[in-house]
Amino acid sequence: MLMKSEKSTEAAAVTASTPILALDGITKTFPGVKALSEVSLSLFPGQVTALVGENGAGKSTVVKILTGIYQPTEGHIIVDGEATRFSTAQAAADAGITAIHQETVLFDELSVAENIFLGHAPRGRFGLMDWPEMVRKSRAILDEIGAEIDPSHKLRDLGIANKHLVAIARALSIDARVVIMDEPTAALSHKEIQELYELVEQLKTQGKAILFISHKFDEIFRIADNYTVFRDGQFVGEGRIAEVDNDALVKMMVGREVDNIFPTRTASPGETVLEVDGYEHPTEFADISFSLKKGEILGFYGLVGAGRSEFMQSLFGITKPAGGMVKIDGTAVSIHSPADAVGHGIVYVPEDRGKQGAITPMPIFQNITLPSLARTSRKGFIRLAEEFQLARSFTERLDLRAASLDTPVESLSGGNQQKVVIAKWLATQPKVIILDEPTKGIDIGSKAAVHEFMTELAAQGLAVIMVSSEIPEVLGMSDRIIVMREGRIVAEVDGDDMTPETLVRHAAGIATEAMEG
């Protein structure tokens, strides 16, 4: 398959002078914010164009304009050389544009086949659904992408990775000419990512234009032919990926040189603040014991599904543990709800920002003060001036970019939403902050800001727990790393033992097998 694709890339390069789809001078303004300012983007048949930029650079807005969800304020969308408008999402779909989103909209209660063909199901006599045809076609597409999924299963029964494959199958079923992949690898394992690469090669051979959005540079260099860089809603540059290197691309993205991604720090842990002993849950995790000191950053590494988030949410009072004890500053505490956890100084920045982290339709300042209302109010009565003051002091520390503190959180980019969630918890003056995949899906610039901020917090004596599946991040930030596998702690490493190999071996269970063997 790879050989085939190389041939086609050459073929494509010949006809590459005319893009299938282009954006020309697109500007998009929202009340108070200019999300895009005269940006351009060209997508060529049989080529992968990587769209890179920090959070808030305008990538999501571009995707929404390409898929007909937003209308550009100014500028043109050009399909096959002709200026056009996508007044509805359907119009964009009719033009052969399909998107696989960060959080693709699929329906849990429908079957795999229904999800794939929703909106364009094959029709039989009298315009009724042709169910056997739909299942047959679904099976063909799933086979084509090498997904072993039964089309008649309910989507609910699939794992997250297979759901992604269904989303990809859906994109293929539309017979799209332009496929937009927005962070497609975010939830995939290593093996699945390799399969996705093969799939992308296959789409290229079919002459489809692919817009690939990712924060992972190795992916971009592995798969893209061209790149386009946005910064703060503006077009910065474009070119052949073969003609740039990592540093040059980063420099374009952030507008400055990023020489060291992880801040250097000298850890000086103080007294023990948190002790967990024998925490267990009937199904998710068992026998979790560890301790955490002031000023320490403790990393939790493991594969997706190792029970790390489940344990953290239990520690935060969301799910009830079956047993175990928690001590804060040497005193046993009982935590039955998040309110209890916050009261004892334990706060949790969840992985799912939109659903768990923030109340996105509400204003920024109200999100930040929500757990701290007792401090900004008098006898239960709200004091707006104090709320704004508290919100302001933390948003300034985190360099939040927003039109105003009164705007809803949902209008912010992912990175800025994460800053709101972190600000919300810092305002409670916690003792222990748990960050669950704090930089997932956010760009290098915001990532560095979050990392730097974690360092600052630890230096101020806050105890930090960081759950992360990114090895460089875990190694770069942690003083000590706990590795979990299948709901149990399998290793605790620090100092010179903190190497990528140790983490991977423990997380995958290779180390123990080797010892037993």
Add this chain to the structure above:
Amino acid sequence: MSTSSHFVPDRLQSPLARRLKSWETLLLIVAVAIFIANSFASPYFLNAWNLSDATFNFTEKAMIAFAMALLIISGEIDLSVASIIALASTAMGAAVQMGADTPTIVAIGLAVGLAAGAFNGFLVTGLGLPSIVVTIGTMSLFRGIAYIVLGDQAYRGYPESFAFFGQGYVWWVISFEFVLFAVLAVIYGIVLHKTNFGRAIFAIGNNPTGALFSGIRVARVKFILFLLTGLMAGVAAVCLTSRLGSTRPSIAFGWELEVVTMVVLGGVNILGGSGTIPGVVIAAFVMGLVTFGLGLLNVPGIVMSIVIGALLISVIALPRLWNMVRRP
């Protein structure tokens, strides 16, 4: 990172500017228009005593609507309120037969309301059942009990002093009920818009999971709201029973829909998350004025409900149509 290169203002729009563009302003214009239309349509309309009588059309329902507004903003609903009135009124009537005095009667009415609210609240927050199903069930249950107790009979013989709550006047044409309505409006307005509790209600209505993850005791807040709604149904039961002077099991039949209508007309999002008490207050006046005006014109009751229905749909549809016209 500690110094911001981008200044972020507190607000872009002053709260006053926002208010002028709001739903409440639209409703107020509707209310004034109806008032003017009524005064032209009937020579009896602009009479202090007639207007005072007109307030009884909405005061009792509005008392429940305040608590219902909070409950709906939090993402729940209570359709059993009219049946709680029936149950509370029946309990009060039974107490009268046993010779209870006025304070005891009132206490029983309020206690039954609270107990019914607690029962709803327990089923929803304790067992995690959907409130619309739970309260459709208790709607039949509570009124069913009243029917079993009373059959086709009625309780009468309420003490004379009990009549004050529904028939008494505090000053000139200002009735006790109207004063109670006004006081409750202020209290509920403050609770919803000026307290931490009110903020928690909005947070829960917008995203219950996010609210829980932010350390809000979601179940507790919702339980309190069911208690409050039950209590307000108890208060309304005292006022209505006092005004009518008797209890029949069909008392306040169908009120739950009028209360919900009032809340939605007042701009509260039926899906939760937004709404205001001033909006509900104006909606109460709008509904009261419409029914009173039509009553003066001798329009039959069934036509009134058609008018109220049409009013609700048009007032809800208007802003959406307006948005469609503005953003094609």
